[in-house]
Amino acid sequence: MALEFRCANVGVTDCRASFKADTAEDLLAQVAAHAEKVHDVALNDTLVNYALTTVVER
Numbered sequence: 001m002a003l004e005f006r007c008a009n010v011g012v013t014d015c016r017a018s019f020k021a022d023t024a025e026d027l028l029a030q031v032a033a034h035a036e037k038v039h040d041v042a043l044n045d046t047l048v049n050y051a052l053t054t055v056v057e058r
């Protein structure tokens with residue numbers, strides 16, 4: 001079982017990036033780096049909480 005996050009699930013419909021990790025902490029680290037580099041967005045608590053609501057287990 002792994003956690004999965006997709007940019008498309010938070011409304012970034014033109015981004016096909018997806019991330020997988022065993023823990024939410026690892027996942028958020030990957031997502032934060034991607035958001036900053038690709039989308040020029042710095043994750044704050046609100047964005048992190050929203051992102052976590054869209055994470056699915058696979």
Ligand SMILES: [Zn+2]
Pocket residue numbers: 007012015016017034035038039
């Ligand atoms: Zn993205």
